[in-house]
Amino acid sequence: MGILIGASAVLGLAIGSFLNVVIYRVPRKMSVVFPRSFCPNCSSVISSRDNIPVVSWLLLKGKCRVCKAEISPRYLVVELLCALLFAAAAARLGPSWALPAFLAAIAGLIALSAIDLEVLLLPKRIVYLTLAIELVFFLLDSLVTNQWHNLITGVISALIWFAIFYLINLLVPTALGFGDVRLALPLGLGLGWLGYGYAFLGFFAANLTGAVIGIVLILSGKMKRAQRIPYGVFLSIGFVVALFTGKILLSQVQIHL
Numbered sequence: 001m002g003i004l005i006g007a008s009a010v011l012g013l014a015i016g017s018f019l020n021v022v023i024y025r026v027p028r029k030m031s032v033v034f035p036r037s038f039c040p041n042c043s044s045v046i047s048s049r050d051n052i053p054v055v056s057w058l059l060l061k062g063k064c065r066v067c068k069a070e071i072s073p074r075y076l077v078v079e080l081l082c083a084l085l086f087a088a089a090a091a092r093l094g095p096s097w098a099l100p101a102f103l104a105a106i107a108g109l110i111a112l113s114a115i116d117l118e119v120l121l122l123p124k125r126i127v128y129l130t131l132a133i134e135l136v137f138f139l140l141d142s143l144v145t146n147q148w149h150n151l152i153t154g155v156i157s158a159l160i161w162f163a164i165f166y167l168i169n170l171l172v173p174t175a176l177g178f179g180d181v182r183l184a185l186p187l188g189l190g191l192g193w194l195g196y197g198y199a200f201l202g203f204f205a206a207n208l209t210g211a212v213i214g215i216v217l218i219l220s221g222k223m224k225r226a227q228r229i230p231y232g233v234f235l236s237i238g239f240v241v242a243l244f245t246g247k248i249l250l251s252q253v254q255i256h257l
Helices: 002-028 055-059 074-093 098-119 124-145 149-171 178-194 196-219 231-256
Strands: none
Touching: 002 074, 002 098, 002 124, 055 074, 074 098, 074 231, 098 124, 098 178, 098 231, 124 149, 124 178, 149 178, 149 196, 178 196, 178 231, 196 231
16 A cells, blocks of 8 residues: 555656646647747756756756746646645555546646636646546446446536536526536546545535635635636535545534434
8 A cells, every 4th residue: 555655646746747738838729748848938948857846846946947037836836736646545545446537637637727727727628638537447447346336426426517517607607617517527427436425525615615715815805706716726626625535524424414
């Protein structure tokens, strides 16, 4: 188990480094493969020694080696967050074919959240790729274990989430963007795989977090009432909360009921 957690953390660092490329290039409609990583300020190609996750940012003190321009702390945060959540997911789920599905979901949500924070956009190519990877590994897990209940529950939850979000977008288009409607599919599938309670908890946690933060920002004058919010970020938070605390929270609810 320790090896699995450690390997997942290392993988998270590598994936986090790639996610930084995705976060910068996808909204700009650039290839995530070519050209090699470069400094956005001076366009100099970043050498391999300066492209080591976390370590390079710290050694360079958050600055480009060539032009000395500031490198956003977001690069460091994304790599560390991805490593932390990958390790936590491995500890939570253990060795199974479902684990890669949740790692893909976590990676996708980190990229989507960062992009949504910066440009209020949830690129469908990331959403659909995340959904496709989830489906592949959940299907593989079902085939290996011959247990189909989790997959069926996940698909139903995804469709319910999608239907609710689609209806909201249809009735009140200003309340919810269609990117959030698309995102409901991988979120509902992943949490539904764990159970209907997890899907409900994720939905509740996302809206509670969004409401609390929104009210605080409005009262502090940092956001206007009609201003758009990066709802994808709150959906991602709801997913993480449900994944890592759902077992405890849902068991407490059952005890009280």
